Amino acid sequence: MMPDWILSPARLAGVGGLLVAYAALCARVAWTVRRQRLDVLRDNDAPAAAGDSPAVLVAYASQTGQAESLAHEATRMLRESDLRVTLLPVDAVTANTLGAHPRSLWLVSTTGEGDAPDHALGFVQNVLTERVDLTGHEALVLALGDREYRHYCAFGERLQQWLTAQGAKSEWICVDNMSCSALRLWQSGVSALRQELLCDAQESRPGPPVEEEWLLPPEATIFRLARRTLLNAGSQGGALYQLDFVVNDSDLPHWQSGDLASLCLPADPEHARDYSIASIPADGELQLLVRQSTRADGSPGVASNWLCTGMNVGDSVALTIRQHSSFRLGDNANRPLILIGNGSGLAGLLSHMRARIAGGQGEQWLLFGERYPAHDAILGEQLRQWMQRGRLARLDLAWSRGSGERTYVQDVLLQQADVLKTWVERGAAIYVCGSRQGMGQGVHHVLTQILGDEGLRVLSQSGRYRRDVY
């Protein structure tokens, strides 16, 4: 098994010292919340300030936004020391970019089955297949992953191997499920780089002091469970609940459609669980759709069971909003939308429908799949009303069980291939949310059949094909 983190012995010695200092800081205080919110910082991506040192490249590949957030944090910390930083998603990194930067930090996650995030596809095809002379280049890779997947941190590993093969001096840190200990190591590694750069570039020019703890702590909000509604009474599948959370004394935190709510159980603070938010702030509450899950060995899923049956209406829970940039509307806000999903994946699609309806946009087509029409027509009345009122342009429901033929959303998609092509020609964007196996893979396959490999790749690279599949 691969350890939580991997570093060369030389760097380990340096990092070890820093860790001691870090531990002292940890003992003094846990996270210090006194900085601006991350979304404010995101706007602060202007080119770096002063300094004639060569810029550091900070590149990220992120599916659900964690690597991206960490990249923004590292950038902010370096810029606060007056260092020059180029912050880019990996799809904007070319051989020339690399040549222009003697040092780089990479923050990359692994998704699918050992794959790179969707937006990194072009980088994988165009850069990782090339030979680029990186002799003398120094890199540090933060590989986000989850040990429960077979190909643990596979994309980070691939990147690390490529950098090393090009002659770069590269080290990497693997992070299992955002493990705090591995992230502290990363923080120490970046702090060490900052010190090196300050020594190189400034010599006598003192930079502003920077705190050792610079990773922004996640800002949680205390929500109260106002209502819990079973959406699929009588279903043979796992119970699916709608949970409506409100805040008591403060304002609702801000989020956009497509974002996630992250929950840490008191019994397992190291591992956060993410849920798609089904509502928008204008609804006045944060709504989740949660399936009561059972593990392969028959034991109940800890977090889902606590949410579905353990906590009582009126109980409080700390939730952190996670910006999910790769699944937000972004530039697609005014495009026709094709929304495809199944089961609890309706949550991620609902928030987009609600955001668009609130903005007076009705050009959206929902394709949704479940098991039995009699018991699994989740929020069916709401969807029918939207259709009647012109808030949805099309609604296709696919039932995989019941009296008729087994039908999945990908089957409906194939039957509607001509309609799909027309929508895409008119500029539509495609959003897929729900289970990866079966639905996500099946839909991807059918989209490739209809639009071609190249057609789908172009859509993906331009942000018009976005997935939140799990």
Ligand SMILES: Cc1cc2nc3c(=O)[nH]c(=O)nc-3n(C[C@H](O)[C@H](O)[C@H](O)COP(=O)(O)O)c2cc1C
């Ligand atoms: C659908 C899905 C597939 C994943 N596949 C893998 C995988 O194959 N290997 C791995 O190490 N981690 C995998 N992960 C875990 C992610 O890499 C991990 O959650 C990471 O912190 C996400 O970072 P991001 O938000 O920047 O994308 C997967 C996560 C999801 C949701």
